[in-house]
Amino acid sequence: MSSRLRLQGASVPEGALSLAHWNPVPLQRRVSDLEVANADMAQQYSDLEEKYSQGQTELARRCSDLEEKYSQGQTELARVSASLNDVNTLNSTLHAQLNSEKEEKRALATSRDNLDKLYRDASNSLTILERSHRFTREELDNHRYKLQESLDDVIRLRQLVSTKDVVIKDLCASKKSVAQELETARLAVKVAEETSATLRAQRDKAIRTGRILMRRPSVVVPDDIMADVNAAPDSSSRPSSSVAPEKNIAK
Numbered sequence: 001m002s003s004r005l006r007l008q009g010a011s012v013p014e015g016a017l018s019l020a021h022w023n024p025v026p027l028q029r030r031v032s033d034l035e036v037a038n039a040d041m042a043q044q045y046s047d048l049e050e051k052y053s054q055g056q057t058e059l060a061r062r063c064s065d066l067e068e069k070y071s072q073g074q075t076e077l078a079r080v081s082a083s084l085n086d087v088n089t090l091n092s093t094l095h096a097q098l099n100s101e102k103e104e105k106r107a108l109a110t111s112r113d114n115l116d117k118l119y120r121d122a123s124n125s126l127t128i129l130e131r132s133h134r135f136t137r138e139e140l141d142n143h144r145y146k147l148q149e150s151l152d153d154v155i156r157l158r159q160l161v162s163t164k165d166v167v168i169k170d171l172c173a174s175k176k177s178v179a180q181e182l183e184t185a186r187l188a189v190k191v192a193e194e195t196s197a198t199l200r201a202q203r204d205k206a207i208r209t210g211r212i213l214m215r216r217p218s219v220v221v222p223d224d225i226m227a228d229v230n231a232a233p234d235s236s237s238r239p240s241s242s243v244a245p246e247k248n249i250a251k
Helices: 002-007 014-020 024-132 137-215 223-231
Strands: none
Touching: 024 137, 024 223, 137 223
């Protein structure tokens, strides 16, 4: 019996060998209990091995999914940042064009006021001349012709000012549209940053879990997971993502 126990890997005390010569029944019962316990421990060890293998597979899959989601989030963040830069550039261009149109409108308004003043002065002068009867009809007609030219210039300037008013209104409408697009882009950047931060936290958590498992000597970590964990950058040294500064276009 002792030889059988030793073949199965069980240690048999020397005292048990001496007792086996005197009372074999309890010894046989003890051997049976040890065999049952050994079988149970073997089954538990097999179950633990299977659970460990499943856990390693699930950890590798989750790490891969988190890496892919993090990469997609970074790509989306870069795209939204580029869109925001384009919108800011367009807003600056429209703002400069609007200021130019306003300056031109003020210059036209000044010219119109000067021509109105000249027309009034000429009209007053003509009235005085007609009353004094010092000029001939031809001179009066000449003055009327000049006054008509001044009036035509005033009319053309008024039409040009009206056209500029329409252009300025269109630019204001475009500015409001660009402001709405800029606000949408800002919201998209905020959502992308929050998604990127969440994915980064999940990825760092998975990497920390892998590193904890790697420090345990009783845990066998597959080579591909060890390579992924070692290649992952430290979260403390990873630079934070940045986006283009916002510009206030509500003025």
